[in-house]
Amino acid sequence: MKLFYLLFPLSLFFVSGLGAQKAKIADFRLAGEAIANGDNCIQLTPDREWASGSIWYKDAIDLNAPFEMEFKAVFGCKDRNGADGIVFVFHPHARRTGYQGEGMGFAGLEPSLGIEIDTWINEHLGDPLEDHVALLRDGYVNHSFNLKGPLAIPNVEDCREHLLKVIWSPAGKQLRVVLDGKTVLDYKGDIVNKIFHGNSKVYWGVTSATGAYSNRHAICFEKLEFTKAETSATPELSGKKAEALLRGEIITLNNLQFESGSASLLPLSKAELSQLALLMKHHPGLSLDIFGHTDNVGAAGANLLLSQRRSEAVADYLAGQGIPRHRLNPRGFGETYPIASNDTPAGRLKNRRVAFRLSRPIP
Ligand SMILES: [Ca+2]
């Protein structure tokens, strides 16, 4: 009997494989060029130049609980001229594929933790001559930023399936990677605080890419044991909105509400705003424009003032969450920029809003 089962009730676990059912492809989101390949296998990239693909499990998991995941991975058949490798990734927001080539579909995903199995030497990144594993962070594939490695492994581009196990023990804060029965990477560290700023709920996935050289990359699920993160009742800043903000788009939050005619935030608003604060902490170079808007009920001058006070109330709340004032730019526009008709209650509700935009400060 496995130690896990002695420590935790079995019902806590989503168990696949090991006599139970295998992971279902339907439980994953495929991105880029990833395609299903049989019941429990996914081809991440074809053997073609400049391809990339990734898969992401649909639910977040909780890093405060242990997990064990087992895959068979295929890295293609070309040892000398094959590229680029596969990365097992934890990431709190986006479920997309990062950059191609040397990025292995991982580069650019931030914040993140990535276990790379890299098959192509990029000298400028500090890659060793051999195929290698390393523990990467925040979408950086350069080894001067990595948490552990690079550690050389025997050639994996041999047309064969390789058994890859990723094991996390939160009690010991220990991450272990076992390749073909041998521990190839062992890391101890406070991942939750060091990488994810205290947020233990993250998504996991596998990314891959080819560049000027290629190989076919694929994985098959063997055994997955992990605890799904409790879905909280508090509204969340969705991954979509976080991504839109990081692209510089203007967004509104669903649950940002004030007491009628007042600049007091309703308690419901605070969860999503706290997550916005967390996002800003992850991106310390960005500042936030906070745009207050009202409907056309009441005098225009009073509305202008109210919208200004509301945007300032939002700035106050974010400042209270540890965001420096110079990164917060509250402004009020009153009723001058409606996004819907003021003739209906639904339209007026839409117009009473606070909009946000992340931007680089003007030097
Ligand atoms: Ca190789």
Ligand SMILES: [Ca+2]
């Ligand atoms: Ca490489």
